[in-house]
Amino acid sequence: MDLVIREGRIEDTQECAQICFDAFWDIATEHNFQPDFPSVEATVRVVSAMLEHEGFYCAVAERNGEIVGSNFLDERAEIVGLGPITVLRQAQNEGVGQLLLGDALERSDRRKASGVRLVQAAYHGRSMALYLKQGFEIREPLAAMRGTLRRLDVPDHHVRAVEISDLEECRELCQFTQGFSRNWELQDAISAGNAFLAELGGRVSAYTTNIGFGGHTVGRDSAAVMALVSAADRIRGSGFLLPLRSTDLLMWCLKQGLRIEQPLSLMSRGSYREPQGVVLPSIAC
Ligand SMILES: CC(C)(COP(=O)(O)OP(=O)(O)OC[C@H]1O[C@@H](n2cnc3c(N)ncnc32)[C@H](O)[C@@H]1OP(=O)(O)O)[C@@H](O)C(=O)NCCC(=O)NCCS
Known part of the structure; x- marks a missing residue:
């Protein structure tokens, strides 16, 4: 062969x-x-x-x-x-x-x-075994959330498109929540018209590159992420990925009528830091 x-x-x-x-x-x-x-x-x-x-x-x-x-x-x-x-x-x-x-x-x-991450379907034993054998660890159980979004106002949070001048503040927020910067992805999302942020008291409280499989979202707390999810026109791809540890956000989504589509696992090899605030990972990391 x-x-x-x-x-x-x-x-x-x-x-x-x-x-x-x-x-x-x-x-x-x-x-x-x-x-x-x-x-x-x-x-x-x-x-x-x-x-x-x-x-x-x-x-x-x-x-x-x-x-x-x-x-x-x-x-x-x-x-x-x-x-x-x-x-x-x-x-x-x-x-x-x-x-x-x-x-x-x-x-x-x-x-x-400094590290490699991935998200795999938790029901798929073969891919889970493949990654574990190559040194990946399971870090975060996730649920892919699907359904029709209701447009709700989250008090005090103002949602608007991300502009280039917001990049530095968004970089700081991502650094705080995930421990590294994802500004190249954010710039791509700005170009595609998919990047939105929530502001609270004139400060960026959350941003998203899209509410869906391909995007990531980071926020100081659940309310900031709820503001972005509520303002999105739809959930893209096969759903957005919600860490099961974010209980209040998960329960809020269920109350909005969203459904858990499938269980997934976030896996990492190399550098990993527990998230602070709220992180909705993309299907890549
Ligand atoms: C997942 C995928 C990429 C793996 O590629 P592959 O060429 O079939 O896998 P490999 O033969 O290289 O290796 C699979 C390993 O898992 C092991 N394995 C398979 N099922 C297993 C199970 N349920 N438990 C433990 N080990 C298992 C195999 O024995 C093999 O390990 P070994 O060679 O040490 O014995 C491929 O099967 C695929 O395309 N699946 C569908 C798409 C997919 O799920 N992709 C991953 C997205 S995260």
Whole structure:
């Protein structure tokens, strides 16, 4: 078997997206959950955006010249976000996933990333075992929250779009809550028109890059995050990721009629600090 890892190219989009869609479809339907990617077209959009973005590292596994898997690293912050890692149906359980993961960790070590994080479906024993065996620890049980948002006013919090002039204050807030800065992601979200913040007494109390799978949200407390969730036009992708430890926020979401879609785990390797305030992680970290 001639199995090699090489860097992904934009021409790989279709094959990688099809493998990614099929792999997530199979595992979700096998366990009676909704697939994370609703269609091949949606998967193509996500995969091509990562292949085109200079802040992402994309690796492709090829066996005898045929693509059998891929993996992505979001390198926009000092803590790297891993995934999605997916392997062709017919090539699973043959070591391809381990090889892709090993390549990603080697690269992150070489580039001296202070840590690597990922979010995995907690019902999927194989991926959990794969990451645990490579030195990841489970840090945070999460729930993906879905449903229709009600537009509620949270007293005293004013919500508006993030502007470039807010970046420094948002960086400080992220540093306080997560222990590192995610301003490259925030700048991307500002460009896409997806970044919002809540203000309390003239100070940024929370910001979000979108309320959904692909975005992260940080806030000084639950009320600030509630203000952002209430003001969002919709929940994007397969839901937003809520740490189960944030009991008051979780109970508030349930009272609003949101539903717990699936359990997930935030895992980390390398530097990790317990969050302060409230953090809704993205699907990468
Ligand atoms: C998860 C995935 C990437 C793994 O790739 P793979 O090539 O199938 O996996 P590998 O063969 O490299 O390794 C799997 C390891 O888990 C072990 N394993 C599998 N199921 C297990 C279980 N329930 N408990 C313990 N170990 C398990 C295997 O034995 C193997 O370890 P070993 O080689 O030390 O024995 C692939 O199966 C996939 O694409 N799944 C669907 C998409 C997905 O869930 N991706 C992860 C998103 S977070």
